[in-house]
Amino acid sequence: MNRISLLTVSVLCAAAFVANAQVGGKVDLSKLPPAASKTPVTYATDIKPIFEKSCVRCHGAEKPKARLRMDSLESVTKGSEHGAIVVAGKGAESKLVLSVARITADPDQHMPPLKNRAGILPLTKDEVSLIRAWVDQGAK
Numbered sequence: 001m002n003r004i005s006l007l008t009v010s011v012l013c014a015a016a017f018v019a020n021a022q023v024g025g026k027v028d029l030s031k032l033p034p035a036a037s038k039t040p041v042t043y044a045t046d047i048k049p050i051f052e053k054s055c056v057r058c059h060g061a062e063k064p065k066a067r068l069r070m071d072s073l074e075s076v077t078k079g080s081e082h083g084a085i086v087v088a089g090k091g092a093e094s095k096l097v098l099s100v101a102r103i104t105a106d107p108d109q110h111m112p113p114l115k116n117r118a119g120i121l122p123l124t125k126d127e128v129s130l131i132r133a134w135v136d137q138g139a140k
């Protein structure tokens with residue numbers, strides 16, 4: 001391999017790595033449920049109960065997966081060991097929304113994981129719509 005193609009390969013790998021830190025490969029946005037029409041959607045009223053039911057078991061105070069805690073508004077907006085999971089104002093670009101909608105190419109990013117010992121079920125379309133609306137409205 002000559003020097004130029006080696007450089008090209010390194011650049012492509014670096015680009016792939018950066019893309020992966022965001023959402024991990026291709027996402028079929030046509031499958032993303034629309035944002036709920038409710039306003040306002042707030043963490044305290046609408047979102048916290050969903051996270052408590054479906055996420056905190058693995059993303060709580062004790063050994064949180066991916067170092068992501070979902071048990072307070074501050075921790076959700078802080079993100080994981082890989083960085084932010086919420087882009088305030090942009091639900092369709094947020095890792096949080098794409099993972100619960102289960103539309104990332106990598107099924108390891110579907111949350112909650114399909115097979116989990118706790119028996120936690122995937123979120124309903126209405127729950128995904130509500131989380132999308134919450135992020136669209138600024139994640140407050």
Ligand code: HEC
Nearest residue numbers: 054055058065066080082085095096099108111112116120
């Ligand atoms: C049964 C355990 C379990 C449950 C329940 C669960 N997760 Fe996860 N979550 C994981 C694991 C394990 C990882 C790390 C996956 C990996 O690194 O490939 C993870 C990673 C993530 C990530 C990626 C973090 C990053 O930046 O890479 C997000 C976002 C996430 N979870 C959100 C949620 C949300 C939202 C819920 C609830 C709707 C949830 N998870 C429920 C186990 C769980």
